[in-house]
Amino acid sequence: MTVSIAARVCPLCEACCGLDVHVDEQRVTAIRGRGTDVFSQGYMCPKGVALKDLQDDPDRLRSPLVKRNGQFEPATWDEAFDEIERRLVPLRERHGPHAVAVTVGNPSSHKMGLLLYFGRVLKALGTRNAYSASTLDQMPKQLSSGLMFGHWLSIAVPDIERTDFLLVLGANPAASNGSLWTLPDFRGKAKALQARGGRLVVIDPRRSETAALADSHLTIRPGGDVFLLLGMVFTLFDERRVRLGAVAQHLAGLDDLRAAVQPFPPEAVADRCGIEAATIRGLARDLADAPRAAVYGRMGTCVQPFGTLCSWLIDVLNTITGHLDQPGGVMFPKAPAFQANTEGSPGRGRGVITGRHVSRVSGAPEVFGELPMVCLAEEIETPGDGQVRALITIASNPVLSSPNGPRLAKALDSLEFMVSLDIYVNETSRHADVILPGLAPLEEAHYDVAFHQLAYRNAARFSAPVLPAPDGHVPEWQVLLKLVAIAKGLGSGADVLALDDELLAADLAKGAGAQAPALLAAVSGLTGPERLLELSLRTGPYGDGFGQRPDGLTLARLKAAPDGIDLGPLQPRIPEVLRTPSGKVELAPPMLLADLPRALADLARAAPDLVIVGRRQVRSNNSWMHNLPTLAKGPFRCTALVHPADAERLGLVDGGMARIARNGTSSIDAQVEVSDEVMPGVISLPHGWGHALPGARLSVAAARPGVNLNDVLDESLRDPLSGNAVLGGVEVQVAALPS
Numbered sequence: 204m205t206v207s208i209a210a211r212v213c214p215l216c217e218a219c220c221g222l223d224v225h226v227d228e229q230r231v232t233a234i235r236g237r238g239t240d241v242f243s244q245g246y247m248c249p250k251g252v253a254l255k256d257l258q259d260d261p262d263r264l265r266s267p268l269v270k271r272n273g274q275f276e277p278a279t280w281d282e283a284f285d286e287i288e289r290r291l292v293p294l295r296e297r298h299g300p301h302a303v304a305v306t307v308g309n310p311s312s313h314k315m316g317l318l319l320y321f322g323r324v325l326k327a328l329g330t331r332n333a334y335s336a337s338t339l340d341q342m343p344k345q346l347s348s349g350l351m352f353g354h355w356l357s358i359a360v361p362d363i364e365r366t367d368f369l370l371v372l373g374a375n376p377a378a379s380n381g382s383l384w385t386l387p388d389f390r391g392k393a394k395a396l397q398a399r400g401g402r403l404v405v406i407d408p409r410r411s412e413t414a415a416l417a418d419s420h421l422t423i424r425p426g427g428d429v430f431l432l433l434g435m436v437f438t439l440f441d442e443r444r445v446r447l448g449a450v451a452q453h454l455a456g457l458d459d460l461r462a463a464v465q466p467f468p469p470e471a472v473a474d475r476c477g478i479e480a481a482t483i484r485g486l487a488r489d490l491a492d493a494p495r496a497a498v499y500g501r502m503g504t505c506v507q508p509f510g511t512l513c514s515w516l517i518d519v520l521n522t523i524t525g526h527l528d529q530p531g532g533v534m535f536p537k538a539p540a541f542q543a544n545t546e547g548s549p550g551r552g553r554g555v556i557t558g559r560h561v562s563r564v565s566g567a568p569e570v571f572g573e574l575p576m577v578c579l580a581e582e583i584e585t586p587g588d589g590q591v592r593a594l595i596t597i598a599s600n601p602v603l604s605s606p607n608g609p610r611l612a613k614a615l616d617s618l619e620f621m622v623s624l625d626i627y628v629n630e631t632s633r634h635a636d637v638i639l640p641g642l643a644p645l646e647e648a649h650y651d652v653a654f655h656q657l658a659y660r661n662a663a664r665f666s667a668p669v670l671p672a673p674d675g676h677v678p679e680w681q682v683l684l685k686l687v688a689i690a691k692g693l694g695s696g697a698d699v700l701a702l703d704d705e706l707l708a709a710d711l712a713k714g715a716g717a718q719a720p721a722l723l724a725a726v727s728g729l730t731g732p733e734r735l736l737e738l739s740l741r742t743g744p745y746g747d748g749f750g751q752r753p754d755g756l757t758l759a760r761l762k763a764a765p766d767g768i769d770l771g772p773l774q775p776r777i778p779e780v781l782r783t784p785s786g787k788v789e790l791a792p793p794m795l796l797a798d799l800p801r802a803l804a805d806l807a808r809a810a811p812d813l814v815i816v817g818r819r820q821v822r823s824n825n826s827w828m829h830n831l832p833t834l835a836k837g838p839f840r841c842t843a844l845v846h847p848a849d850a851e852r853l854g855l856v857d858g859g860m861a862r863i864a865r866n867g868t869s870s871i872d873a874q875v876e877v878s879d880e881v882m883p884g885v886i887s888l889p890h891g892w893g894h895a896l897p898g899a900r901l902s903v904a905a906a907r908p909g910v911n912l913n914d915v916l917d918e919s920l921r922d923p924l925s926g927n928a929v930l931g932g933v934e935v936q937v938a939a940l941p942s
Contacts, residue, residue, distance in 0.1 A: 209669040210237060210653065210765035211832065214313035214644045215250040215828070217241070218387040218821060219378030219654050221767065222251050223555035224645065224669050231255040231645065232668070241769040246388035248380060251713070257643060258670070261416050262900050263626050264640035265673060270361040275628065275638070278742065280677050282635050284685050290620045291638070294593050295328075301563075302592045304332035304579065308599030309340070309825055315732045316680030317624075318652045321597055324683050325572075326561040327690035331560050332582060333573040339604055342925040344383055346570055349555035350792035351518055352535075353782030356573050356656050357544045359518060359533035360384045361497035362773050363392050363659055368493035369399040370486070371518065373428055373503020377412035378821045381518065382501045385417075385651075385658040386864030390416060393657075404486070406431070406478075407503065408816060408885045409844070421883040425814050426934035427476030428500070429509040429802055433467035434476075437524055438487035440464065446491060449499055450526030453778045456791030458521065463796050466803050475615060475806055478883075491524045495531025502819065508932035509802055515795050518630045527777070532737035537745070538655035539663040539756055544780050552782030557559055557924075563589045564936055575926030576605045577918040583614040593620040595686065598641065602630040603826045603893055606916035607869065607926055612896070615620060624682060626826055627921045632663060633898035641679045645669040650736055650761075663745070663756060665736075679729050700730060705925035707734070719929035724751055733758060745770060810884075811934035813849065816862065817890045817912055826891035828903035836857035841909025842876035844887040845937075850877045853937050860940040863888075863915055865933065871910045872940060888912040891929075904940035 212220045221240025225233040234254055236247030257263065267283035268275040278286070295303060305325055311317040323331050337345065345355040353361075361384065361548065376389040384820040386392070393403050393416050406428075423431060440461045447454060463663035469480035476483075490496050498520045503515070518527070524530030539546060558568035564581045567574055574582075579601065582591045582607040594615065602615070608630070615621060615634035623632035624639045632638050649666040671810060672678070677685070681699045686698035687706075703902050711719035725741075737758040740746050747755030752768050761768065766901040783789055822834040829835055843863065845855055855861050857877040863886065865872035873888060881887050893911025919931035921925040 206232060209643065209667075210240075211666045211669055212649055212664050213247070213251045213254065214649055214860070215254065216248070216655070216890055217382055217654055220247045221252055221388045221664070223255070226669060227882045231258055237766070240663060240664075241579055241767040242658070242660065244388035246391065250828065251627070251835040252833040253828065254645060256468050256833050258645050260830060262830060262902055264628070264638060267640065268446055268628070270636045270637040278748055280373070280675070281695070284689070286637050287622055287686070288564050288689045288695040291593060291622075292692070294620055295690070296689070298592055300329035300785070301331050301589045303328050303330050304334065304582065304593070305330065305595045305600040306579065306601055307335040307578070309598045309602070310338045310598040313644075313936035314598070314654045314679060315648065315652055316678060317597060317683070319732050319735050320625040320680045320683040322603070324686050324690070325439070325520070325700070327905070331574070334576045334579055335573050336414075336575065336576070336599065336604065337571070337842070338575045338577070338926045339928050339930065341383055341505055342570055342927045343505045343922055346511050346555070346925045347518065347795070349515035349525055350794060351515065351789050353552050353554050354544050354779065355555060355863050357780060357782065358383055358544070358657060358711040359521065359527065359535055360532050360535045360657055360659060360936065361499050363396065363497070363889060364496050366396060366495045368489060368496035369393070369396060369403050370404045370490060370498045371403070371417075372498065373407060374499055374501035375407070375411040375413045375819050376499075377416060381659070384499065384501075385654040397739075398724050408882050409717065409818060409887055410880045411818070416875060419467075421482065422479055424475065424477040424810050425503075425885060426507050426509075428507065428513045429506050429516065429812070430467065430472035430806060431476040431478055431631045432513060432520065433802070434469035434472040434480070435481040435490070436462045436516060436519055436523070436554065437468050437493060438484045440489070441468065442484070444488065444491040445523045446525035446840065447523065448527075449529060449775070450522065450777050450788060453781070453787055454522065455785055455787035457799070459791035459796065463791065463799055471688060472806065475665065475810060477581055477810075495529070496526050496842055497521060497531070497533045503931060505927055506817075507932050508805070508929055509923055511924040511929045512795060512798055512802060514908050518551070519790060522911055528775045530772075535746055536656055536658045536773055536933055537661055537770075538657070538658070539661075539770065540650075540736060540743045541818040542656045542743075544782055545744045549779040550781055550783070552778070554783045562839045563587070567903070570926050575921055575928065576601055578930045579605075580614040580918065583618060588833065591715060592618060594618055594622070596621070596623045596625065596635070597757055598625060600629050600631045600826055602697070602896070603891060603911055604913065606913050606918040606920070608893070608911060610918065624649075624679065627830070628898070628900040629827060630894070630896045630899050633896070634738065639682050641675060642672055646672045648680065648733060653846075658773055661770035663740075663761055663766050663770060665758065665761040666861055678731070689824040692807070696862055703731060716777045722749070722866065729758070762769045778871070780789045791905070794924060810939065813884055813886065813935055814932050815886045815888065815912065815915065815935045815936060816931040818887045819845075820889050823889065823891050827901070829892065829894060830901040832903055835903050841874070841889055841892040841907070843868050843873040844876050844881045846881050846885070847877055847879060848883045848884045850875070854939040855937070856939070859942055862938050862940055865915050865917065869915050871912075871915050873910050886935065
């Protein structure tokens with residue numbers, strides 16, 4: 204047996220770990236962590252091993268499917284594209300461009316071709332109905348970062364390897380390996396922090412895997428995060444502990460911020476967040492007194508009614524304690540390619556705006572070019588000019604991932620036409636008329652377009668395909684270009700390589716002017732995503748400038764470095780990183796100050812008796828991972844965690860079943876797990892389950908389908924600033940079911 208070992212970056216979560224993939228005769232035999240990888244240094248979680256299962260999964264689609272007489276039938280690529288042209292073109296002609304909606308899911312951020320080309324589809328369609336997983340996850344952080352620093356992806360991340368004090372709020376990086384923070388082996392880095400005398404403090408309603416590592420764990424009422432954060436900011440002003448440090452001259456709005464937080468002293472917010480006033484003040488003092496400290500918040504701070512305020516206040520705390528843009532604090536990565544805050548004139552820019560258009564039915568404002576995913580069902584259901592009549596889903600499963608999936612599923616059945624680009628017939632793509640399968644990750648090249656922009660350390664890595672693509676399989680970027688050609692009226696038989704040349708030439712003419720022909724000639728030996736990567740690398744902050752810096756980065760240099768290229772620890776970047784119109788860090792954006800009265804009004808409301816929250820599990824980052832045997836094996840994980848006091852009060856027993864309902868409008872039946880892991884008054888269910896829907900083809904997942912937390916959530920609830928869905932802290936009623 205002759206086994207070769209290929210270097211590969213794992214595409215299954217934001218940690219982006221380096222792998223050694225063992226291959227024998229085009230068959231994966233083993234996967235291990237790559238000890239020489241410059242970024243992950245041998246770390247790998249169970250998801251990396253499961254890449255073999257994904258490659259071999261018999262349920263994964265290998266050829267297009269076209270629905271005929273209500274049943275999916277195999278089709279050739281030409282037949283599939285012809286069907287799309289036959290049905291989509293007249294629909295757009297009859298009803299206009301906004302009659303077609305597009306959804307983009309989380310896996311797209313891990314696929315170079317999808318991430319770099321789906322924007323071309325949106326532009327060609329000309330639709331305002333764009334939706335993504337961002338409004339189920341992270342849009343509050345993107346919006347607050349954009350308002351403060353000038354770009355949606357100028358997100359400051361903790362410099363964990365140099366910090367003395369890390370405060371984690373509503374996040375579980377021990378399970379996620381970071382989220383909006385690309386961080387392999389959080390557990391090891393947290394232990395190293397503690398070994399050098401530092402402290403890890405976690406605030407979460409559940410004793411999560413991260414909380415179990417912490418020096419201190421404080422429980423908080425779900426939805427109370429905004430009040431805790433306001434109380435801490437108040438304390439810093441009240442006790443004159445504000446320290447601006449090296450960024451002082453680059454800040455704007457300090458006085459407005461001070462005035463805005465005056466209604467929120469710790470004594471006023473303590474009951475609502477369930478943390479004593481003295482503890483709130485103590486946390487603020489610890490943060491201010493630590494020489495090197497960082498505050499990090501994620502899903503729990505985003506998927507609530509005040510997600511944008513929470514995201515803003517986290518960075519306010521980092522800033523007014525002197526820990527913004529400082530080693531050991533929170534810092535801005537400098538990615539080698541595709542990062543907007545390394546392009547153009549440094550230190551000042553256009554900033555961000557929202558509301559360039561609004562959703563037709565609810566009037567929800569556009570944010571970062573998209574509308575809230577929770578608005579999709581009503582846009583399909585509601586008649587009138589601009590009604591969504593066709594849908595294209597790109598690696599997206601909103602029937603499971605967004606609130607009230609049954610309503611959305613019913614709406615999808617009413618569409619005139621639907622196309623899914625997906626590797627499975629899942630809970631969403633089962634509604635499609637045409638499914639176009641993507642390649643398995645190991646069959647295509649890989650570069651982390653997004654996650655180098657969020658990395659704990661600057662680096663560059665490229666992975667060549669480990670296995671050959673099946674004969675005749677159309678790469679995903681070319682699939683998207685076929686959709687572009689169809690939308691542009693060029694027909695399903697258009698030459699997508701020629702179209703790619705044409706589109707790139709137009710982009711370069713707009714961005715590079717007279718230099719465009721020379722740039723295009725310099726990358727003439729490449730096509731598709733690799734050509735875009737070469738251009739971005741060579742013109743990026745570490746690039747060779749097409750010969751101006753001989754030692755700079757090129758794609759060839761990356762390909763020759765299977766372990767990646769280390770570009771060093773994060774460095775201070777203010778003011779260079781800023782793209783605000785003022786050229787300052789905006790501490791008091793008017794949009795955010797205007798939302799504080801809503802929080803003040805909510806402070807007077809009594810906290811609900813019982814609420815539900817989600818939880819992340821290391822083996823199920825996305826719903827389709829439940830179909831991989833390596834990740835699906837072991838104890839049943841879709842359980843409702845209930846505190847013993849609540850179980851006794853409600854008559855629930857460990858292993859029994861409970862009905863979880865919301866206002867009598869929707870309910871789910873879940874298996875109970877009695878545990879003091881959650882605080883009283885809180886029930887926790889993991890996300891991404893509910894695989895019992897008819898028509899899906901996920902055989903492993905269907906064997907233990909679990910229930911979908913989102914089916915009991917309210918799709919009308921969202922953070923009004925970012926449009927993000929409220930996925931936690933929702934009041935529920937629970938009753939025991941007969942055994």
